[in-house]
Amino acid sequence: MTSLRVASYNIRGLKDDAAAAAQVVRALAPDVLLLQEVPRYPASEYAISAFARSCDLLWSGRTRLVSGTGLMTALRVTAEDSQDRRLGVGLRENPRSYTVTRVRLPDGPRASVVSIHLSLRPDQRAQHARTVLTELAADPRFPDDEPLVVGGDLNEERDGAAWGAIGEALVEVSADRPTFPAHQPHRLIDAIFARGHASATPGDPALLDGMPVTRASDHLPVWVDLEL
Numbered sequence: 001m002t003s004l005r006v007a008s009y010n011i012r013g014l015k016d017d018a019a020a021a022a023q024v025v026r027a028l029a030p031d032v033l034l035l036q037e038v039p040r041y042p043a044s045e046y047a048i049s050a051f052a053r054s055c056d057l058l059w060s061g062r063t064r065l066v067s068g069t070g071l072m073t074a075l076r077v078t079a080e081d082s083q084d085r086r087l088g089v090g091l092r093e094n095p096r097s098y099t100v101t102r103v104r105l106p107d108g109p110r111a112s113v114v115s116i117h118l119s120l121r122p123d124q125r126a127q128h129a130r131t132v133l134t135e136l137a138a139d140p141r142f143p144d145d146e147p148l149v150v151g152g153d154l155n156e157e158r159d160g161a162a163w164g165a166i167g168e169a170l171v172e173v174s175a176d177r178p179t180f181p182a183h184q185p186h187r188l189i190d191a192i193f194a195r196g197h198a199s200a201t202p203g204d205p206a207l208l209d210g211m212p213v214t215r216a217s218d219h220l221p222v223w224v225d226l227e228l
Helices: 018-028 044-054 122-138 161-169
Strands: 003-010 032-036 070-073 083-087 096-104 110-117 148-153 190-195 199-202 222-227
Touching: 003 018, 003 110, 003 148, 003 190, 018 044, 032 096, 032 110, 032 148, 070 096, 070 110, 083 122, 096 122, 110 122, 122 161, 161 190, 190 222
Parallel strands: 003 032, 110 148
Antiparallel strands: 003 222, 032 070, 083 096, 096 110, 148 190, 199 222
8 A cells, every 4th residue: 555645725825824834734744735726926936936845845837827726746756747727717707727647656556636726606616527527537648547636625515516526426535624714614615535545534633733724824724645
């Protein structure tokens, strides 16, 4: 067995306290960090690179231009080229995308990992969730016999159509606790789903004890240890 820790975190464009957000990430020590609301303002790559260094993670430098999803990896993980893939939106609507890559642990299997940040519109959320699943299934670079992990900010709870579509194709593996807003969480809108894993251990909330989560972002992170 090989353990892979995957975390997902909406960092709100690093508009809050980036040092606090990095402290939270270091406490989680993920192998893969799926990100939402990565900053996209001019020259923001410097802020993202600095954040990655503060988290003791690597950032490819290529997952910023399409929309606000991205990912970072630990040194022990080998990552293939990350891709941002556009999702259809209306004229003048906020751009949407998802970020996907394959990762491999030393002497371990590969896994496909995907970061998503779904729309504020319910109909668009469901459409985008189905699009992500359909495109991944049709892409030979992400074979069905490899583990697949999808995580992010769904902008809806378990009774939503997008959550249901992803939950039909994969298993929800993150902890069952509210993630938003960070200062008084009462909505579970961030989650991680997976398939092809041997077992999953949701993140222990004790890891966040004493962490400056309310200064870091308006979301709480979610994470899971997957045995592959």
